[in-house]
Amino acid sequence: MSLTLDGRDTGRVSCPRGDQKENGVLPIGMLGSGGVARHATRLLLNHRRDYELVGVCSADPAAIGKDMADIAGAASNRPIPVFGDLSDLLALSPVAVIDGSRSFLHLVVDDVVACVEAGVNFVSACEELAHSEPGREADWDRIDEAAKRGGASVLGTGVNPGFIFDFLVLAASGLCWNIESIRGRRVVDVSGFGRDIHRRLGIGYTLDEFNAGHADGSIAGHVGFPESIRMVIEGLGLELDGPVTQEFMPYVATDDAPTLYGAVPAGSTEGFLHTARGRVNGEEFMTLDLLLHLRPAEAGHEIGDSIDIEGEHPVRIRFRPGNDALYATSAHLVNSIPTVIDAPPGIRPVSQLPAARAWLGGLSAAVGTGADS
Numbered sequence: 001m002s003l004t005l006d007g008r009d010t011g012r013v014s015c016p017r018g019d020q021k022e023n024g025v026l027p028i029g030m031l032g033s034g035g036v037a038r039h040a041t042r043l044l045l046n047h048r049r050d051y052e053l054v055g056v057c058s059a060d061p062a063a064i065g066k067d068m069a070d071i072a073g074a075a076s077n078r079p080i081p082v083f084g085d086l087s088d089l090l091a092l093s094p095v096a097v098i099d100g101s102r103s104f105l106h107l108v109v110d111d112v113v114a115c116v117e118a119g120v121n122f123v124s125a126c127e128e129l130a131h132s133e134p135g136r137e138a139d140w141d142r143i144d145e146a147a148k149r150g151g152a153s154v155l156g157t158g159v160n161p162g163f164i165f166d167f168l169v170l171a172a173s174g175l176c177w178n179i180e181s182i183r184g185r186r187v188v189d190v191s192g193f194g195r196d197i198h199r200r201l202g203i204g205y206t207l208d209e210f211n212a213g214h215a216d217g218s219i220a221g222h223v224g225f226p227e228s229i230r231m232v233i234e235g236l237g238l239e240l241d242g243p244v245t246q247e248f249m250p251y252v253a254t255d256d257a258p259t260l261y262g263a264v265p266a267g268s269t270e271g272f273l274h275t276a277r278g279r280v281n282g283e284e285f286m287t288l289d290l291l292l293h294l295r296p297a298e299a300g301h302e303i304g305d306s307i308d309i310e311g312e313h314p315v316r317i318r319f320r321p322g323n324d325a326l327y328a329t330s331a332h333l334v335n336s337i338p339t340v341i342d343a344p345p346g347i348r349p350v351s352q353l354p355a356a357r358a359w360l361g362g363l364s365a366a367v368g369t370g371a372d373s
Helices: 035-047 068-072 086-090 105-117 137-150 167-175 195-201 207-216 225-235 325-335 337-342
Strands: 002-005 008-013 026-031 051-057 096-099 121-124 153-156 181-189 245-252 269-280 283-293 304-310 315-319
Touching (some): 026 035, 035 068, 096 325, 105 153, 121 337, 207 269
Parallel strands (some): 026 096, 096 121, 181 283
Antiparallel strands (some): 245 269
């Protein structure tokens, strides 16, 4: 069946158990109850209309059975239940699900498949869903095939990957004559992140622990550099010479660094510089730097985002101050809901879809206005 809004047939297959509420308000679900999900909930409840957040599925025992509006610190005219089982959320027939739960594809693939096989569109902050990478083809193909069977679409996006280091670069390249090199840099204050995210990134370790963690893969740093670089280079019609290379330089605190959960002690990592490089035709073509720090300004690092595309007509983009990671990521997820509903069934990178935009006029009005190819 196709999704009809205000007499307009979008031509898209929707959830087979009910396209929408009788009043025309589209039901939305969510996966996760952490920082991204809480921000997305507040954005939806405070700044969007013409939808209903019908429920949330979380792996956090402390959240299950609670009201997501309370968890997010937002007002709602009805409780938003948090379930521990995805089937309970899918029983409410959402037309789309926002996923703010995990970064690695192998941890979300089963949830994605369950949603899309039920005809539920899926927009996710999982960095490894942003673009196909060598070694993950089996999971990518499994999702794509399930989405096509269910008539649903899948999009991995956020602020990075999903916008600054890839979509924005490709859009800016429309002003270029030629491109000699691309350099992106972000400096982000991560003091507002929780302990679990800090530990995954590489904050709060001794130097020996940090180096050992990167060697064995238990400390990931930023996830998504290969996806962003491959998306840009392929989007420009070029080919990478080989795998994206990555380097890490830790910053060690000389005194206790405050966090939301207590201080990171002196002698521990309070941040790091993560650099990724992609080569084309034997030359370094694209370089991305991400500096994450508990006290970047105090350490002499200006918070901000920048893109420099060198060539005969260079293009430079600056965000001052930089984009807040949680605000920007949650915004891009929420604002991509119409895009993923309109997209053809299957999984696609953000570079192959229309740009997300704030749907201030309501979700029903935004659906059906994007390209359907």
